Amino acid sequence: MVKMQKIPTIFYGTAWKKDRTAKLVEQAILTGFRGIDTACQPKHYEEAGVGEAIRQVEKKGVKRNELFLQTKFTPINGQDPKRIPYDPKAKLPDQVKQSFETSQRNLGSDYIDSLILHSPLADMKRTLEVWKTFELLFKEKLVGHIGISNCYDLKVFKLLYENAEVKPKFLQNRFYRETKYDKTLRKFCHENKVIYQSFWTLTANDHILSHPKFQTIAKECKKTEAQILFRYLTQIGIVPLIGTTSEKHMKEDLALSQFRLNEIDMQIIESLFN
Numbered sequence: 001m002v003k004m005q006k007i008p009t010i011f012y013g014t015a016w017k018k019d020r021t022a023k024l025v026e027q028a029i030l031t032g033f034r035g036i037d038t039a040c041q042p043k044h045y046e047e048a049g050v051g052e053a054i055r056q057v058e059k060k061g062v063k064r065n066e067l068f069l070q071t072k073f074t075p076i077n078g079q080d081p082k083r084i085p086y087d088p089k090a091k092l093p094d095q096v097k098q099s100f101e102t103s104q105r106n107l108g109s110d111y112i113d114s115l116i117l118h119s120p121l122a123d124m125k126r127t128l129e130v131w132k133t134f135e136l137l138f139k140e141k142l143v144g145h146i147g148i149s150n151c152y153d154l155k156v157f158k159l160l161y162e163n164a165e166v167k168p169k170f171l172q173n174r175f176y177r178e179t180k181y182d183k184t185l186r187k188f189c190h191e192n193k194v195i196y197q198s199f200w201t202l203t204a205n206d207h208i209l210s211h212p213k214f215q216t217i218a219k220e221c222k223k224t225e226a227q228i229l230f231r232y233l234t235q236i237g238i239v240p241l242i243g244t245t246s247e248k249h250m251k252e253d254l255a256l257s258q259f260r261l262n263e264i265d266m267q268i269i270e271s272l273f274n
């Protein structure tokens, strides 16, 4: 069994890359990314391309246990009806098991570091049914952590948390104004040691990136706006998912670890999210 304990502070996101997935993921890993986010959802992700990249980087010296692999179980309503990676007529626990086996095959790894439920199901009973199956995979030591995505209702997340025997380690959400940046959810996460992962981080936040105060900080720090935003998030404990297709951006984003924002700049940026 391969086990990696450390959770990376940023992840490379693999959605929408189609037949460029293998090459881009290989490039991301060789540039320095160690966390990889994918999904067993052919509609948006080429999970087998991620597996191909893992095989290629292994030949170049990056071992499986240096990587943190995260994939998702996507319920039927999130799948392309023509390409469902499990039997849609099977019972929910069997759908999860079949999807997980597909991910193991696609990624060429029996052990998956993190398994995420792509979104809550129509009701709590069904969501918990999936969660119980996730817990079995966790207890069998086939997954290292379990989490949920697209869960924007604190009540739903709390119910899941309270009913879970194995608590969610990750909440992966769209980070945007419409949900007030999940402030109350993030407070709950912080109090309960759940790590918040963000997506749409750049695309939904042009008003922040172009704000004069934000621009001044970027100029003074001699960093790009994207670097400042990602750095701010990592400093408050958020793990951004980054799906760039540019090597230059990969390098810039990985260089986040080489600088720190001071308290005053942190407060100014925080105020822009109000």
Ligand SMILES: NC(=O)c1ccc[n+]([C@@H]2O[C@H](COP(=O)([O-])OP(=O)(O)OC[C@H]3O[C@@H](n4cnc5c(N)ncnc54)[C@H](OP(=O)(O)O)[C@@H]3O)[C@@H](O)[C@H]2O)c1
Pocket: 012, 013, 014, 015, 016, 037, 038, 118, 149, 150, 172, 198, 199, 200, 201, 202, 203, 224, 226, 227, 241, 242, 243, 244, 245, 246, 249, 250, 252, 253
């Ligand atoms: N759970 C879910 O439902 C869900 C939904 C959506 C996404 N995700 C995950 O989140 C990942 C990220 O998706 P995203 O929606 O946040 O968008 P993204 O794919 O990361 O796109 C970011 C955009 O910003 C541009 N960009 C400019 N400067 C950049 C920089 N320094 N670093 C990175 N990008 C830069 C990129 O262009 P360049 O390519 O030119 O850099 C790209 O157009 C996905 O791949 C997926 O793994 C999850």
